[in-house]
Every structure is written in C-alpha cells, then in structure tokens.
Amino acid sequence: MLLFENAHRINKGYGIDINKKMINYAKKKARKIGINNLIFFKSDVKEWRNLIVEGFTHVVASLCLHEMERDTAVSILKDFQKLADKIIIADLFEPNSTLQKRLLHFDEWMARHLDRYKSYRDNGGMDSIIKEADLIIQTEYKTKIPFIKIWVCHPKNNRTYAA
Known part of the structure; x- marks a missing residue:
C-alpha cells in the first residue's frame, strides 16, 4: 500500500x-x-x-519483518542500508488497549503467524530489530490501524540525516 x-x-x-x-x-x-x-x-x-x-533513495518494508526469524529481519535491514539512505518500515507493534491487543492477536492467529508475532513482541519488537541493525529512527508515525506503526530510519553512518 x-x-x-x-x-x-x-x-x-x-x-x-x-x-x-x-x-x-x-x-x-x-x-x-x-x-x-x-x-x-x-x-x-x-x-x-x-x-x-x-541505487535507491528509499527502501520500504511493509508488514513482513515481524514474520521472519529475527536474524533474517536484522540481516535484511542491514542489506537495505547498502541500497538506500532512508529505510521506511511499516509493521506491527503491541498496542496499549486490551481490545486492540485482542484484535491484533486474532489477526495474527488467523494468518497463522501468532507464535512468530509473540516471539517478535517478546524480543522487543521492531524497535529492537532496528537498533540491532544499527539504524537510527528519524521519525515514527502511528497509522489508522491501531497496531501498525511506520518507522522512518537511516543508517548511523549517514551524514545526510545525522542530528
């Protein structure tokens, strides 16, 4: 999308x-x-x-990294850094509301991804994967869907976006 x-x-x-x-x-x-x-x-x-x-200016990963083994997701984000200066990630995060958590868990259960999602969540979610991939979060956006967030990141060594 x-x-x-x-x-x-x-x-x-x-x-x-x-x-x-x-x-x-x-x-x-x-x-x-x-x-x-x-x-x-x-x-x-x-x-x-x-x-x-x-070469690219931006690389987007949309709703896929949480489904992968953690090492694979980190490796992909490291590869993305070789392709572009800005990495945009749209993926799941654990909402605060009990109802929204239940909706997310039901959605992941229906997709047969619930065990993978729980592992992703229990190991720090996307914030932890981004950190392990040596990316810096420039901006975060919540979306209309209460358990999907967008992270705009850049490599640590990218002077264009460095603070």
Missing part, C-alpha cells in the same frame, strides 16, 4: 513478495489505476538481493 500511495513521488518502485497471488493483485491494481512506474515480482528473501542492482 505504501508503494501505491507514493507512486506519484518516485521515478520507479519495486514491489517484492513471496506470494504470487499478492504480486498478481498488485499488478492488476497498478494497471487498473494507471500506474506504470512500479514493477512487481515474486521472490524469496534469499533471492531478491540478486535481483536489484540499482
């Missing part, structure tokens, strides 16, 4: 997913709304690194 919302602000964007149905949905949606600067393809986490060789 972030890629579609920002398509008019970028020259070219790539959408990568392991689910072929999601890729087909994104391609169909792009055609339907007349967006032609986005490229979508199916790729496993281990394969995508070889598919993109161009």
